Amino acid sequence: MEWLFITVATCLLVLCPVKGDKWRLEYEEGLSHYSEEALRTEFPEKTRPVSFKHPPFMCPDMSPSFSVPTSVELVKAADIKVIAALGDSLTTAIGANATTVLGIPIEFRHVSWSIGGYGSFQDVITLANIIRLFNPHLVGPAPTKTVHGTPAPLCETGFNLAVTGHNTFNLPEQVRHLIDTLKTYEEIDFDEDWKLLTILIGMNDICDYCKDKALLTKLFLWQTTDRRFFYSIDKFCSRCQSGN
Numbered sequence: 001m002e003w004l005f006i007t008v009a010t011c012l013l014v015l016c017p018v019k020g021d022k023w024r025l026e027y028e029e030g031l032s033h034y035s036e037e038a039l040r041t042e043f044p045e046k047t048r049p050v051s052f053k054h055p056p057f058m059c060p061d062m063s064p065s066f067s068v069p070t071s072v073e074l075v076k077a078a079d080i081k082v083i084a085a086l087g088d089s090l091t092t093a094i095g096a097n098a099t100t101v102l103g104i105p106i107e108f109r110h111v112s113w114s115i116g117g118y119g120s121f122q123d124v125i126t127l128a129n130i131i132r133l134f135n136p137h138l139v140g141p142a143p144t145k146t147v148h149g150t151p152a153p154l155c156e157t158g159f160n161l162a163v164t165g166h167n168t169f170n171l172p173e174q175v176r177h178l179i180d181t182l183k184t185y186e187e188i189d190f191d192e193d194w195k196l197l198t199i200l201i202g203m204n205d206i207c208d209y210c211k212d213k214a215l216l217t218k219l220f221l222w223q224t225t226d227r228r229f230f231y232s233i234d235k236f237c238s239r240c241q242s243g244n
Helices: 004-015 021-029 036-042 129-135 168-184 203-209 213-223 227-242
Strands: 082-086 196-201
Touching: 082 129, 082 168, 129 196, 168 196
Parallel strands: 082 196
Antiparallel strands: none
């Protein structure tokens, strides 16, 4: 009965014509009824103790260069001043920390593998938290979660400007947004500060191939000449359409 209630609640949330912050507040109020404490009680073997911490991380040289490096070959981890990420739902981390179906539309950007800024390295191992060990003043880690489909300011996304559902055709738009954001951000010297950018995108292209093979084939031909790739994708699409 509990799962039936969750399913019905989700359907109601999707169907109700609620917009903006009101939708978010009502949605998060619903999430509060399914707390982490309840999960620990029901599935203790699948949860970590509240006090769990990863072992400390140490490196022989955690200091920055004496002067700003002029070549990427000379850049040390502590020289990185800015971190950013572009991509799709794998970078927005949609549903990553969901404990029920109600958490699926939540983008847990703060624990995203490449730019999550939750806690410290000992709380969550992300690339951003690793770089923070070398430069505690790193600019850009995502500080909190967002809700898919609702506008989110930089104070919530950090420089995690990935968009759930985007494919490679949307990448130029994301790049333009990132450049404009970095150029106008007061804490950044756009020309001098070293930046670490990760881009992970493409899974939605494979899904979209089933919808428009002619369009996506041109893109895939640019990326690969292996005909076995197209055979495997065609086989996948056929199975999806037949329901097997």
